[in-house]
Amino acid sequence: MNLFDRGERGLYLEFRERTRGGQPGRRVRVSLGCIDRDEAKAKADELALEFRKQEPAKHEPITLRRLFDIYESEETTKKAPSTQAHDRRCFEMFCRAFGGNVDPVDLSVREFNRFIADRRAGRIAPVKVETRRTVGNRIIHSDLSLLSAVFNFGTRAGDGKGGVLLERNPLKGLPMPNNESPARPSLTEAQYADVRKAAASIGSWAELMVVLAHETGHRAGSVRQLR
Numbered sequence: 001m002n003l004f005d006r007g008e009r010g011l012y013l014e015f016r017e018r019t020r021g022g023q024p025g026r027r028v029r030v031s032l033g034c035i036d037r038d039e040a041k042a043k044a045d046e047l048a049l050e051f052r053k054q055e056p057a058k059h060e061p062i063t064l065r066r067l068f069d070i071y072e073s074e075e076t077t078k079k080a081p082s083t084q085a086h087d088r089r090c091f092e093m094f095c096r097a098f099g100g101n102v103d104p105v106d107l108s109v110r111e112f113n114r115f116i117a118d119r120r121a122g123r124i125a126p127v128k129v130e131t132r133r134t135v136g137n138r139i140i141h142s143d144l145s146l147l148s149a150v151f152n153f154g155t156r157a158g159d160g161k162g163g164v165l166l167e168r169n170p171l172k173g174l175p176m177p178n179n180e181s182p183a184r185p186s187l188t189e190a191q192y193a194d195v196r197k198a199a200a201s202i203g204s205w206a207e208l209m210v211v212l213a214h215e216t217g218h219r220a221g222s223v224r225q226l227r
Contacts (some may be wrong), residue, residue: 062165063152065100070157070165071150089126090146104151107170116140116177137177144176173178187214 028151068091076087097115118124119140122132154166187195199206212223213217 061103061105063101063158064104065095066149067165068095068105068153071153072156075153087146089128090143093124093126093143095128096145104154105170109174111178112144112171112174116144119143120177126150137179140177144171147171 048112058227072087072091076084079087097118111132115124119135122134125132125135148169148171151169151171152168155164155169159165196210196214197208199210209220209223212218212226213220216223
C-alpha cells in the first residue's frame with residue numbers, strides 16, 4: 001500500500017486487490033478526500049487495519065511426523081497389509097533421516113541428496129533391518145516415491161482453517177535415482193524351441209513358466225509371483 005500526494009487534487013492511496021486465491025490482483029487508486037497529511041495518514045492506517053482483518057489466516061507449519069500420522073490414518077489404511085507395513089517402516093526411517101519435528105517445506109535438495117547417499121551406503125535403513133547393506137536405485141526410488149506421494153497428499157488435504165497442510169511438495173522437480181535400462185537378450189525361434197523342450201523335461205510347471213515369459217515379456221520373478 002502506497003500514499004501519493006497529488007497537490008490540490010488531494011492525497012491518494014494505491015493498493016492491489018487480492019484475488020480469491022489470495023494472489024495480488026489489479027492495482028487500485030482511491031482518493032482519501034483530503035489534503036492534510038496527518039488526516040490522510042490516519043485514514044490510511046484505518047484502511048490498513050481493515051485490510052489486515054480481512055487477510056486469510058497464515059499457514060501454520062506442520063511437522064513431518066504429524067504429516068505422516070495424518071497420511072497413515074487416511075491413506076495408508078486403505079492399502080494392502082504388506083504395503084501398510086512398508087509405509088510405516090519408511091515413515092519411521094524418514095523421521096530419523098530428516099527429523100520428525102522439521103517443517104517438510106524446509107527440506108531441500110541437500111537433505112534429499114544426503115538421504116540418497118546414506119540409504120545407498122546402508123547407513124540408514126528401516127529399524128528392523130539388522131544387517132546393514134548397500135541398496136540400489138530401485139529401492140531408493142521406491143522410498144522417495146512414497147515420500148513424494150505423502151507430500152502431494154499434503155498439498156491437497158485441508159488443514160481445517162481454509163488452507164492446506166503443505167504449501168508445496170519440496171520433492172517436486174528433483175531427479176529420482178533410476179537404474180539404467182537393463183540389457184534384454186532375445187532368443188531365436190530355434191533357441192526358444194530348445195529351451196521350451198528342455199523345460200518340459202523338468203516338468204510342466206517349468207515349461208509353463210518359459211511360455212509365459214516368452215509370450216508376455218515378463219521377467220521370471222514377475223511370472224513366479226502370478227496368482
